[in-house]
Amino acid sequence: MTDWIDACAADDIDEEDVIRFDHDGRTFAVYRSMENDYFCTDGFCTHEQVHLADGLVMDHVIECPKHNGQFDYRTGAAKRSPVCENLGTYRVKVEGGRVFIEL
Amino acid sequence: MTQRDYSLLGPDAKRAVKAGLAAADWYHTDIPRKDMKALMKREDRTAIRDTVILFGAMAVFAAIGIWLWPSWWSAPFWLAYGVLYGSAMDSRWHECGHGTAFRTGKYNDWVYQIASFCMVRNPVTWRWSHARHHTDTIIVGRDPEIVAMRPPALFRIVLNFFGIVDGLTGWQRMLVNASGRLDPEEATYVPESEQPRVIRIARIWTAIYAATIALALAMQSILPLMLIGLPRLYGAWHHVLTGVLQHAGLAENVIDHRLNSRTVYMNRISRFIYWNMNFHVEHHMFPMVPYHRLPQLHERIKHDLPAPNRSIWQAYREVLPILRRQLGYHDDFLTRALPRTAQPYRVDLHQSALGEAETTSDGTPKAPAVPAH
Numbered sequence: 407m408t409d410w411i412d413a414c415a416a417d418d419i420d421e422e423d424v425i426r427f428d429h430d431g432r433t434f435a436v437y438r439s440m441e442n443d444y445f446c447t448d449g450f451c452t453h454e455q456v457h458l459a460d461g462l463v464m465d466h467v468i469e470c471p472k473h474n475g476q477f478d479y480r481t482g483a484a485k486r487s488p489v490c491e492n493l494g495t496y497r498v499k500v501e502g503g504r505v506f507i508e509l
Numbered sequence: 510m511t512q513r514d515y516s517l518l519g520p521d522a523k524r525a526v527k528a529g530l531a532a533a534d535w536y537h538t539d540i541p542r543k544d545m546k547a548l549m550k551r552e553d554r555t556a557i558r559d560t561v562i563l564f565g566a567m568a569v570f571a572a573i574g575i576w577l578w579p580s581w582w583s584a585p586f587w588l589a590y591g592v593l594y595g596s597a598m599d600s601r602w603h604e605c606g607h608g609t610a611f612r613t614g615k616y617n618d619w620v621y622q623i624a625s626f627c628m629v630r631n632p633v634t635w636r637w638s639h640a641r642h643h644t645d646t647i648i649v650g651r652d653p654e655i656v657a658m659r660p661p662a663l664f665r666i667v668l669n670f671f672g673i674v675d676g677l678t679g680w681q682r683m684l685v686n687a688s689g690r691l692d693p694e695e696a697t698y699v700p701e702s703e704q705p706r707v708i709r710i711a712r713i714w715t716a717i718y719a720a721t722i723a724l725a726l727a728m729q730s731i732l733p734l735m736l737i738g739l740p741r742l743y744g745a746w747h748h749v750l751t752g753v754l755q756h757a758g759l760a761e762n763v764i765d766h767r768l769n770s771r772t773v774y775m776n777r778i779s780r781f782i783y784w785n786m787n788f789h790v791e792h793h794m795f796p797m798v799p800y801h802r803l804p805q806l807h808e809r810i811k812h813d814l815p816a817p818n819r820s821i822w823q824a825y826r827e828v829l830p831i832l833r834r835q836l837g838y839h840d841d842f843l844t845r846a847l848p849r850t851a852q853p854y855r856v857d858l859h860q861s862a863l864g865e866a867e868t869t870s871d872g873t874p875k876a877p878a879v880p881a882h
Binding site: 423453454455460461462464469471472473474476486487488490 | 532542545546549550551607608609612614633636637640643644700702703795796797
């Protein structure tokens, strides 16, 4: 059973940026692309317990702030070592100016 | 007096994990997200300029060195070539390994591969080694890149000014890897999935060195080795001179880079060779900031950091006495005072790590009591 969870206002995230969203003991990273599309992944890097919301968003890639590992935040695919394991991703929809994540 | 075991497989490694020092949550100076994004922003222009200058200068110095060979008049040009090969490549290896020097990923990868070859550091192994260094900076038993251990191996450091220990270790590891094996310590931080790449690259390098040696034999001259291989030895001095200052004499087993890393103001030539890694507290605290923005980052957060050393010379005047004291008393280290504008050190996090360190009223830990010196 999945639910659409209200994560934030669409305007809470700058273009080409990321914010942290915590829910029910879990943590996520919510992204807004240059094209104004929204995406959501697990919050922590798969290499170590470092939150990606402090990282750099650039060209559909999130770079981990600790070791510069990179993921494609649209698919969760690991792009650059030291990350080898893909990130979990979650469906996102925007309604009424709010960003909802399917969990 | 505490005996330390810097091996990644020894008792201190287990102790660090048990004490929560492995992959811990480190102190960061607060910077608003907007400012941090501006500091992290990538560009190609500066690194392309610096790389053209670097490789252009190497080509010119090598050409003149070959032209004047075997006259002693060629020596200054080999020394200049050697510093760019055996020292500037250390910082290029470092920055491009982080992937921050260029905006374009493949530029970082190209320079990283060349620099890794020059420094005889397997680009796969050392990417993982350096990731561990950033996760567990100067945590005994966890950090594979501690240069000045306790007691400090001063003779080893002196030898490394000529690349002797690190260069020979690099070539030895290259041959081990080329034979299809990894060093047991390497295997602790290189994932199995990456190990075939370690071996493949080591085999390519071995072939390059074999061809260079064969050419030298055919020419009955060391000239080919003056270009490839030997500069790792005769040009290493600058990267050791600057690199020793990064952490030597400072605290171990703490989780605040202000306690275990050092920022040193340096001249423009050293900063070009070193690619601004003299801003080392800043680099460790925010490794995603490119080298060319570290001076800006320094200005932004210096209110929260210990005062930087004013020069290489002044830094060594601070470091050498403490290293000498550590020969006799391993628990001695420097604790650097914070300005009044800084957030105090978290004594609750560091008291056990700093041994019996006393603290001042503002939370600044003092070095533990040491024998008279």
